[in-house]
Every structure is written in C-alpha cells, then in structure tokens.
Amino acid sequence: MSRVRLSMILSVVAGTAVAANPALADCQLKLGVVGVLSGPAAQWGIALRGAAEYVAAEANKGESIKIDGQPCRVTVVSIDSKYTAEGAAAAANNMAAQGIKFILGPIGSPELTGIKPIAVRNFMLVMSDSYAKDAIGQQWPLVFHQGPGPSGWAGPIIKFAKEKFGMKSVLLVAPNDQGGTDIASVDRVAYEKNNISATEEYYQRGTTNFAPIITRIMNAKPDAVDLASSPPGDAGIMVKQLRQAGFEGPIGRLGGPGYEEIARVAGGNEVLKDFYWYEPVFIDENVQGIAEDYKTLMHADRPENNLFFQWVSATRMVVKAIAKAGTVDDTKKVAEALRSLPVEDPNIGQGRWIGQEFFGINQELSFPFGVGFVVKGQLQPTLRVEAATGK
Amino acid sequence: MDGFIATGLIGISLGAQYALLALGFTLIFGILGVINFAHGGFYVLGGYLAYAAGHYLGISYPLAVLAATFGTAALGYLFELLVLERVVDDQLTTLMLTLGLYLMMSTGILVVFGPQAPDFKFPVSGVLRGGGLYMPIENLIVLGVCLAAIVFVYLLVYRSGLGRALRALAEDRQVAAAQGLRPKLLFPLAFALATGLAGLTGALVTPVLSLAPYLGDPALATSFLIVILGGLGSVGGATAAAFIVGMVEAYSAVYLGGSKGALALFVLVLIMLVVRPSGLFGRESRGA
Numbered sequence: 001m002s003r004v005r006l007s008m009i010l011s012v013v014a015g016t017a018v019a020a021n022p023a024l025a026d027c028q029l030k031l032g033v034v035g036v037l038s039g040p041a042a043q044w045g046i047a048l049r050g051a052a053e054y055v056a057a058e059a060n061k062g063e064s065i066k067i068d069g070q071p072c073r074v075t076v077v078s079i080d081s082k083y084t085a086e087g088a089a090a091a092a093n094n095m096a097a098q099g100i101k102f103i104l105g106p107i108g109s110p111e112l113t114g115i116k117p118i119a120v121r122n123f124m125l126v127m128s129d130s131y132a133k134d135a136i137g138q139q140w141p142l143v144f145h146q147g148p149g150p151s152g153w154a155g156p157i158i159k160f161a162k163e164k165f166g167m168k169s170v171l172l173v174a175p176n177d178q179g180g181t182d183i184a185s186v187d188r189v190a191y192e193k194n195n196i197s198a199t200e201e202y203y204q205r206g207t208t209n210f211a212p213i214i215t216r217i218m219n220a221k222p223d224a225v226d227l228a229s230s231p232p233g234d235a236g237i238m239v240k241q242l243r244q245a246g247f248e249g250p251i252g253r254l255g256g257p258g259y260e261e262i263a264r265v266a267g268g269n270e271v272l273k274d275f276y277w278y279e280p281v282f283i284d285e286n287v288q289g290i291a292e293d294y295k296t297l298m299h300a301d302r303p304e305n306n307l308f309f310q311w312v313s314a315t316r317m318v319v320k321a322i323a324k325a326g327t328v329d330d331t332k333k334v335a336e337a338l339r340s341l342p343v344e345d346p347n348i349g350q351g352r353w354i355g356q357e358f359f360g361i362n363q364e365l366s367f368p369f370g371v372g373f374v375v376k377g378q379l380q381p382t383l384r385v386e387a388a389t390g391k
Numbered sequence: 392m393d394g395f396i397a398t399g400l401i402g403i404s405l406g407a408q409y410a411l412l413a414l415g416f417t418l419i420f421g422i423l424g425v426i427n428f429a430h431g432g433f434y435v436l437g438g439y440l441a442y443a444a445g446h447y448l449g450i451s452y453p454l455a456v457l458a459a460t461f462g463t464a465a466l467g468y469l470f471e472l473l474v475l476e477r478v479v480d481d482q483l484t485t486l487m488l489t490l491g492l493y494l495m496m497s498t499g500i501l502v503v504f505g506p507q508a509p510d511f512k513f514p515v516s517g518v519l520r521g522g523g524l525y526m527p528i529e530n531l532i533v534l535g536v537c538l539a540a541i542v543f544v545y546l547l548v549y550r551s552g553l554g555r556a557l558r559a560l561a562e563d564r565q566v567a568a569a570q571g572l573r574p575k576l577l578f579p580l581a582f583a584l585a586t587g588l589a590g591l592t593g594a595l596v597t598p599v600l601s602l603a604p605y606l607g608d609p610a611l612a613t614s615f616l617i618v619i620l621g622g623l624g625s626v627g628g629a630t631a632a633a634f635i636v637g638m639v640e641a642y643s644a645v646y647l648g649g650s651k652g653a654l655a656l657f658v659l660v661l662i663m664l665v666v667r668p669s670g671l672f673g674r675e676s677r678g679a
Contacts (some may be wrong), residue, residue: 207609212645213644
C-alpha cells in the first residue's frame, strides 16, 4: 500500500470518528483552579485542586454536561496563586488567555482582591473561598462564595467554646494583610457579641519564628488565644511555642480548616491540649463516601484538608449550573442558573444561599458545618451545626 | 523585668541561628565574590536531608544532622566545581546560576516531599523554667551547637592554614595565586563550607520550628539583611549583625508588635545603608 493511500485511509477513519462524536471533539469545558499550591497555606489549595479534578472526573464519567445533547469533556487547569494578589491576578490573566471562563478559587482575601478586576473584564464566573469582608457584592454579580466566612459561623463556634472552656478574654493573632485582618476583625466582633473581650495582634506574613510574638501574647495574659486565619503551618508553630511559654488556656482557630497539619507541626493533641476550630463540612458517613469514591476514581487518597469536601459541593454546583444553562461560554447565563439551583449535594445534604445581610447579595453557599474540639489532649467528636442563615 | 530578660534570651537564640546561616552567605561573597541566591535552598535542603535520613533510613538525629551538613556541603562543592568555577568572575552569571539552582532545589523538594510540613520533630522536648523565665531545651541545644559551629568557623578562618589561604584569596586573588595558592582547588572547598553551614542550620532549626519547601525565601532574606548590615564579605560583621538583628527583631516584636517590629528591622537596615553603605565591618570594595 502506498504511503499516500495509507494517509488517505487514516484521514477518512479519523474524520469518521470525529463525525460520529463531534461534541466530544469540539466541546471542552475547562475549569480554572486558582489556588495556593505552595507555602504554609498550600493545604487549602491542594484541597481545592483535588476537589476540582474529582468533580471533573465525576462529570466525565457520568457525562453530566451536555451541550446540544452531546457530552462535553471537563478538564482542569491549575495555577499556583501563591496566596498573593499578584499571583492570583497573573493566574487569572493566564486563564483568560486560554479562554477559561470558570474559575474555582482563589482562597485568600488578597488573592480574591487581585483576581476580581480580571474576572470582571473577561466575564469570568468565580466561585471563591475568601473570608474577605468584600468577598462578594452587588458590583461583582459573577463572583460567588463557596461557603460562609466567619460572619456565618464564628458566633455558634464561640458559643460552644465558651460553654466548654469559660474564657472571658481572647487575643486574636493573624497575618498583617487582608487575609488576616478581614477575618480577625470579624471574629473579634463575634467574640464581643458573646461577652468575651477581644484584642487583635498581627504578624508579618512570612514569619518563621514566633517566639517574640508569643512573649507579647503572654504579656497580655489573655484567657484564650485565637489563631484566626493564620496558615496551618504558622498556626502549628504558634501553638507549640505558646505551650512552651506556659500558656495553659484554650486555643481557637476561627479561620480556614487545618487541624491535621496544626496538630502535626505542634506535636500532637497533647500539645493542642484545649483547642477548638471551624470544620467547613460536618463529616458523616455520607460525606466520607466522597473520600471513598475519590479513591476509586482518582486512584489516590483524597487531599488531607477538609476544605476538600466543601470544594466538592461548590464545584458540583457550578457544574450543575453549566449543565442547566446548556452553555460553556455564557457565564451570565450560567450565573443565573446557579442562583436558581436548590442548594443540595448528594453527600453533604441540604443547604441554602445566604449573604444578603453581610454582603448585600445572596451568592454564598451555606451547608451544615462542624465544630472541632480537643479537650485535655483528647480529640472529641465533631459537633454538627445547621447551615448558617441570613448572614 | 522577666519579660525583658526573656526577650533578650529569644534575641540571643535568634541571633545565633541567624549568625550560622549568614556566615556561609558572607563567606561565599567574601572569598568568591559570588552572591549565592541558592543559600536559602541549601538551608531547606539541609532540613529535608536530615528528615529523610531519620525518617527513611532510620538513623539517629545527630547523625542525620551530620548527613545533612555533609550532603549540602557535597552538593555545594560539586556545583562550584562543575558549574560556577568557569564563570566565577562574572557576577551577573553567577547570580543567575545560583538563582536557577535555588529554583531547581525548591521545585525538586516540592515534587519529592510535597508542599505540606512533614512530621519532623526535635528528639528532645521539655522546657527549663525558673524565676519567670523559660527556655525550651531544644532551643538551648540548638543555641549550643550554633555557638560551637560559629567558634569552629572562626578557628577555621582565622587560625588554620586553609583559612589563611581563603582569606588571602579574598584579599587579592592574583597575588595569592602568584604565591602558589590554587583558587580552583580552594573555591569549591569554600563554597562547600558555606553550603554545609546553611545545611547544618536547616537541619538544626527546622525540627524546632517547621519544615516546608518555601522556607528558603525567608532564610535568604534574613541572610541578605544581616550581611548588608554587617558588611558584605565580613565574617565578624555578619556575626555581630546577626545578633543585632536577633535582638532588634525580638525586642521590637515584643514591645511594638509583629507588624511594627518587622518595620523597625527594615528601617534599621535602611539607616545603615544611608549612614554607612558598606555595613558595620564591610570594606568599600572587594580586593579580589
């Protein structure tokens, strides 16, 4: 057979294959992940990336996204935003250049501040996880929030912690940028509403040895210390150094999740001693099913940080909205579909849209969450709290 | 008063760690004229080598620290011999090469060990308390080893034949070479000594704080700050500046707070650059 004839036959075969499934060849949905994948907050970004890749695999397996009746292949593009505004902006610009219309992330407040102008210019739909005071708002109709910030959950957690530990004063420690100040200041108000006097203390992001800050905290003699949104790596060192300095009171963490890494860096539950934190999702058997399914589908263990489960539910919501809108390009249409969807997840359960009171726009997903406790060095069962309402 | 003394202890502890870290950085500049942007990378690599030696090979922590020190020294030796040596007089090229090495090291560590902090603990725990003061035993041990290593470096540089040869090369390379000293033999040794010190610091300090791939950036920034303050290439200056930085960092953070404390340090360096651009003990220019 001549080479020319062979080429012709192969071309015809390839052409026939594409004609038989044109949508598979043409329809691509790229989900952009803008998350911190390095540095002390990397755990959060790894959880986001793992969730996006899992939901993409789930969607491809079930062919859940169909455009004009034809299945659409979902892929994930991840870029490390380095927990900085410029890192996130660069990532968003890169994605805009690739034609990506849907962004999952970012996680930090500075990152979200950096990404918004680019997202607005390029009509990108953003499902973010920042705890910034202006994370979402009427001026950014395409920006959604995958879960409430401290305004939604700090109050109930503080109530439980006060019942358990009886503290009357707390000192909040966080990095001295928007990723720290926006959370610690909201936490402070929540403490004060529970009749606990609160003060804020900030440190330079990038600090590796917290011994001087710890001495300053010890001089203030608070009943409790709250590490707010300090990255898990930083929080672990602070817990360890607080205990070495002789601090006996409870230590809270009303910020992003990271109990496992904090405990590992600090030296275990006996060092945590009395510790309380926010769990973004209450993990029961149903939620644990995601982890098992992840293992089957991705041939690996799910990312360690529990933010993973929250990202799975949020990514599923975005994918459902895209499927409902029937477009992978028109983000306004997808946003409309997303707002109209009932908030529910097959594993996590029922939730609701909130955010009107705090942000002026109802674009914040709210599912039941958990409160974690270590008491006298013993890990306690997580408490379940119903989804935050109206905040 | 207790708080004031406790802060001083923290300052000394920080200063000793910084001195050990910065000595290598300033040695490389003083002897080779190279600004080693991979210095922070060797610090992190030292931590990971010690962790890997203990975790995967099961060897004891002191031996793991030695393994990390010699491992980073060996890598530094090979890098200088095979890569830097040919372009050692071109400051821009050496700067780019060391920066490239740092990126390769940090990315390699990220790929091999992942971004999360591994379970790497100091083998000794406990805290000494008395009279309102406290000192974690691990910090005390690290302080002791750091001070011993600083003394060793001093003896090596100022009381040994090798040190004399290295100082001669730093003073005037052409004259030293005319006297029979061989830069191609001594430069890799100097580089190995410096990277070994960075590796030793990483192996000692990371189990006390935490170990993660990104820690090279703050280590490099601290080294830079110290050698600018002490004078580029000055061993005595780097040591003095390290303790000054440690003290300023400790007292300013305790009495001014974390944000203003960090600002105080940079203001100090800025004033030094204006008042004395060559640093506390630096020279106007390198002789070599």
